[in-house]
Amino acid sequence: MKPNFKYLFILAFITLFFVSCQDEETEVNNPTPEEVVAPNSSLASLMRSTVAFDGSFDDILDNANCIGVNLPVTVTANNTTIVIETIDDLELIEDIFNAFDDDEDILEFLFPITITLNDYTEVVVENEEELDAFVNNCVNEPDVIECVDFVYPIVFSIYNTDFQVIDTVEIQSDFELYVFLENLDGDEGAVLASLNFPVSLIYANGDTVEVTSNQELENAINSAEEDCNYVDCQAEDIAVNLQECQWVITSFNGDDNFIQYDLHFNANGELQITHGDTTEFIGGEWQVTTEENVVLTLSNLTAFSGDLGGDWLVQNCESNQLVLTQEFDNQTVEVIMEQDCETVETPFNCFENTTITACDYDNDGFATFEMETQILGNVVCNVDFVASFHVSQTNAEANVNAIVDPNAYTNTSNPQTIYLRIEANDGNFQIFEIELIVEDCSSNCTEADIDAYLQGCNWNVVNFNGDDHLMAYEIDFSSNTEAIITGNGITTTMYWSSYQAAEGVVVEFSNVAAPNIQAITGSWLVVACEEGRLEFESLDSANTMVMECHYYTAEELLTTLSACQWEVYSFQVDNVDQTSDYNDVLFSFFENDFALAEVGANTINYGNIEAESINGGTELAAFLSINGTISSLGGYYSVLSITEDEVTLMTTQPKRLILRKTCTNDNQDGDTTQIKDWLYDGNWEVTYSTMENAENSQDYDGVVFNFQSNATLLGDNGSWIAELDYDVLRDNEGNLRFVINYLGQFPYWQMDDDWYITSVNSTRIELHAVNDVNNTDFVLVFEKM
Incomplete structure (x- = not known):
């Protein structure tokens, strides 16, 4: 140096x-x-x-x-x-x-x-x-x-x-x-x-x-040092930064619930929210405005509108990070977004080397490939590109002799490699290898095999022309001629039949009267079959379809039901529609089998739902037990279908109940969350209790209560532990309620009720059977130990 x-x-x-x-x-x-x-x-x-x-x-x-x-x-x-x-x-x-x-x-x-x-x-x-x-x-x-x-x-x-x-x-x-x-x-x-x-x-x-003095100068410099993080946020600069790359929410009020979602702010004001490698996205609109402050507005979201929608105040901005706040229910929600310019800057991240197949029915080694549909049709890419298919890498690199009709290409060898050229707007390009494989699709299944498979369980169309948009529909081949289609709030009956043709077994569907799923109408050749999975090719068009059999499990039912709240979408008894009698019923289900239903303004019914697999696991049975005014909804059911948004149950009566998901969460708020947090924190005891105006506090002497986060209340008297169900909620009249469900041994069955919370803090909660703090007929007081 x-x-x-x-x-x-x-x-x-x-x-x-x-x-x-x-x-x-x-x-x-x-x-x-x-x-x-x-x-x-x-x-x-x-x-x-x-x-x-x-x-x-x-x-x-x-x-x-x-x-x-x-x-x-x-x-x-x-x-x-x-x-x-x-x-x-x-x-x-x-x-x-x-x-x-x-x-x-x-x-x-x-x-x-x-x-x-x-x-x-x-x-x-x-x-x-x-x-x-x-x-x-x-x-x-x-x-x-x-x-x-x-x-x-x-x-x-x-x-x-x-x-x-x-x-x-x-x-x-x-x-x-x-x-x-x-x-x-x-x-x-x-x-x-x-x-x-x-x-x-x-x-x-x-x-x-x-x-004007040394002290003022020292104070001014110190004050500046404290505010060194000042960033002058300009609406125009923020709008430009949002469009440069995709963004990820690294913190939503301190948690990482949205960290797997990528936000794409398009120049036309459209917002796309994607998740992982999925091809579907959540849509919406965005806008940056400024009056006194800079505001980012997210509107018309097709999902998460309750969490992400609305006007977000820009509190801090850097080229690669934004800090946003919004007031919800007198609480300030903070969102931190960070720019991610490494994921989708070029179209090349949207593609990879892959293999596609086509069926050979006459076993001559040749088949027709729909490369645009099978490759480009499954790609969601937020960057513009130009695609072309070539028979050699040299042609692809030189961008010459592109295949004229890649959606009707017949292979020249088996297997064969085709070269896909993807060119970005700036002229850069990459070459991807597409391997074409011809499969022998002659099926060895007989007509009797196909019929037995179809009637053996419920079926979903898991793949129709390369995507799963028909997955929501469940098909129950209930007889030799009829099948019941359930899904997207619709239950309809179609007709089906099968016959043996020269090419193989053909299955025909008719009278398919439901949106989207009507695409399966027509004659379908079974090209591959095994118990639980059937592959079809249409004899009327170029459509392909894969159907899979689905055996439901108790865990799948309870996990689906506990994800949100559910309304009675349809209830029929002996083909008589009784749905209107239950329009004001809203169910909440919990993973510990607890079931709770809000009815009207302030009525709460509760009970349990239990499920088990029967008939060697090929059928799922469910028992819904619910007390009070809607007890007629209860009974032993067969589970016909489970989708993300709908559950269909049927008894032999026949009684058909369709529950539809509605994620309102209206019965939960900041108060119920706070009370539950207090309950989770430590052990509790009953310090005062009455039944019919007579004190029975001594019945709970020595019993230690522990409130679990899974809606289970444990009561331990030193000899054995009782498991009760409970929930804290706010009813439609705004009252805080405390539901305890138990019909077992003494003394815990005395606690079974839909109580009103009349007094609560972090160490004490007082419950009354009626909404009156002075009423002493039925009272229950928990205090923290």
Whole structure:
């Protein structure tokens, strides 16, 4: 290293100032000791930190804000050599680093280079090891205050130790002021200086403050240091940043519930929210506006509107992060979004080498491939591209001799490799290999086999022309001629038949009177069959279809039901529609089999739902037990279908009940959540209880209660543990309710009721059978142990 310390001419620098200012007339009053900028004082230190050299402007070069690399400098970025002559040239490095997503960004200097330290010392660095030593020492360097600057010129009066003015010094820059302050410290008090006020400072947000004393100056610098994170958020800049790349929600009120979702802010105002590798997305609209504050509005969301929709106030903005807040129910919800420019910058991330198949029915080794449908039809890509298919890699690279009709291509060998060229708007391209495989689709199943398979269980169309949009429909081949279709709120009957043809077994569907699923109408050749899975090709069109048999489990039913609340979508007894009698019923189910139903304004019915597999696992039976005014909904049911949004149950009566999901969560709010959190925290005991106005508190002596988060209440008397069901909710009249379900052993059956919460805090909860705190007929009090 070759140090070039500027301190060697500090004294000469100050002397020069003295000479230059002596001829000017300046009116100066003798200062008090408090007005002197004392060497090594807190004010001198703050001023020095404010004007120290700030090396953060070129962190992409050296990854250190305590040093700066003197320009020009020659660097190699990812094997590309460039000369950085100005600060604007640093963007060249960023462009090179951002060119590819899957490479490692490496920067190398052409040594020797010259760097500038915080104290304006220039040092010649000969190699990478010497540079690393300076970078590593940055942690020991004093902090630079970056968010406030002096407004120059400023003037110091110079005194001897008798406070007699000997001259004045005018300062024109940060460098001059830093050298001046260093010289004061070096004189050990032989020379005294005071600022000639007023002095002006300018903050990072553009505000200017004028100070008239040392204390005001110290306060102003300290205040600026506390607000160094200020970012001036502009609506136009935020809108541009949102469109540059996709964004991810790294924090939603402190949790990571949305971290797997990617947000795409399109230039036309459309918002797309995707999840993982799925091809479907949640739609919506976005807009950035500003009046007093900058606001990001998310509207018309097809999902999550209750969580993400509305006007979000931009609290903090950086190029790669936004902090947003919104008021919900007198609570402030904070969302932190971060930019993710590594996932979908080019269309190439949307594709990969893959294999597609086509059926050969006459076993000659040739088949027709629909490559556009099978490859491009399954791709959701937010980046524009041009695709072409070629029979050789050479043609694909040269972009010549593209296959004219890739959706009707007959293979020339089996297997055969086709080359897919994907070209981005900037002309860059990548080649992907598509392997074509011809499969022998002649089926060995007989007509009797197919009929037995179809009538053996319920079936879903898991693949129709390459996607699963018909999965929501369940098909029950209940007889030799009829099948019941259930799904998307619809139950309808279609007709079906089968026959043996020369090509194989053909299944025909007719009278399919439901949206979307009507696409299966027609004649279908069975091209592959096994118990539980059938593959078809249409004899009327180019459609293909895969159906799979589904045997439901008790866990699947309870997991589905416990995900949300459910309404009675349809209830029929002996083919008589009784749905209107249950329009005001809203069910909540829990994983511990507890079932709770809100009926009208303030009626609560409760009970259990239990399920088990029967007939060797081919059928799922469910028993719904519910008390009170809707007990007629209960009974032993067969589970006909389970979808994400619907559950269909049927008894032999016949009685058919269809429950539809409605995720309103109206019975839960901040109060119910708080009460449950209190209950979860530790053990409880019953300290007071009455039945029919007679105290029976002693029945619970020695019983320790523990409230589980899965709606289970454990009662432990030291000999055995009882398991009760419970829930805390708010009814439709706004009353807080506490439901306990148990019809077992003494004394716990006495607690079975839909109580009103009349008093509650973190250590005590008082329940009454009627909504009257003064009523003593039935009272139950829990207190924390």
